[in-house]
Amino acid sequence: MDGQRNENLASTRPRPAGRRRKRGARLAAAYALQALFALLAALLAALLICGVLYVREHLFPKSGGDAQPKGETIAGSGGAETGNDPATEAGAEAYVVVLDAGHGGVQSGCAFDGVLEKDITLAVTLLAAEKLRAEGVTVILTREDDTDVSLDERCRIANDAGADLFVSVHCNSYEDSSINGLESYYHNGKKGQRLAEYILAAAGELGVKTRSVKDANYQVIRDTVMPASLVEIGFLSNPAERARLQSEAYQDTIAQAIADGVLAMKAAG
Ligand SMILES: [Zn+2]
Structure with a gap:
């Protein structure tokens, strides 16, 4: 137990x-x-x-x-x-405008009688930048000297800056040398068209021979996201217009037309 x-x-x-x-x-x-x-x-x-x-x-x-x-x-x-x-x-x-002087460096653009498009576009663009800056506009240039900038880079500069407007400056040429006058192009909608119309109208008011506003599929006005216009400021193939485009006074008038068009667009909002 x-x-x-x-x-x-x-x-x-x-x-x-x-x-x-x-x-x-x-x-x-x-x-x-x-x-x-x-x-x-x-x-x-x-x-x-x-x-x-x-x-x-x-x-x-x-x-x-x-x-x-x-x-x-x-x-x-x-x-x-x-x-x-x-x-x-x-x-x-701040109102930001990108001004694009067409061509540059090895890209001469059209050339007649030793006159190169890239030189005329730069001169006019620099004058337009001066005028817009004097009006308080923030201007960004895709080139300020004789350098080659790709079309992609020109669009990237404008898009990265979040610019309000983009204006590209070019000179025209045509096989018929009698053709002359300023043309402006747009591609990205109503605002681009309005910008092109304002610039053409401003040029007309300053006594510049103008042609018309057209829709065209140019890369710099297609791939930029803001209202954009490409201005063919005159025909280098036309001897009289070529001579005018080389004069500082006429370059200044064209620059004024671009500036006036931009300012009209800015005022319209
Ligand atoms: Zn050109």
Whole structure:
């Protein structure tokens, strides 16, 4: 019996030990859960703090940034208003026009009697840029000297700049040398057409012989995403017009027509 009791005792003793183990396991699990909750709480707290800091960073510097320029303009009270205007013009209201002098470098364009299209287009484009800049327009040139720029690159420059308008300047040529006059082309919709019409009309008003506005699939007015016009400013194949296109006075008139057309477009919105 004793032996049995002993056996019983021996067999019952491990039971509490097993319970203890189970209790221990439960306790361990509970502690683990507690630790997990604590970790989650800490994580949430950290996220909350980060969130508050994020919101602070995004709210306070902005209001501070607004306050600082105001303080500056107040400090320089004399130029307070004029100080604000260029800031807004240079920012949201900047009107960006890309002027594209056709050809350049090894690409001469059409050539008659030693007169190269690339030289005439550059001269006129630089004059037009000068006039537009004087009117507060931001002008980007696809080339400023006698360099060869690919058609892809010309489009990329305009598209990357997010320009409001694009104007490409070229000279025409035709087998019939009696043909003369300025033509303007568009391809990308009504606004491009309106730009081409404004430039042609402005040229007409300045006494330039004009022909017509046409829709044409030229790459620079097809692959540019803003209203775009390609202006064939005159025929190098026509001797009289070729002579005019070489004169600075006539180049200036054509440049004025381009600038006027752009400004009319800007005013129309
Ligand atoms: Zn050309």
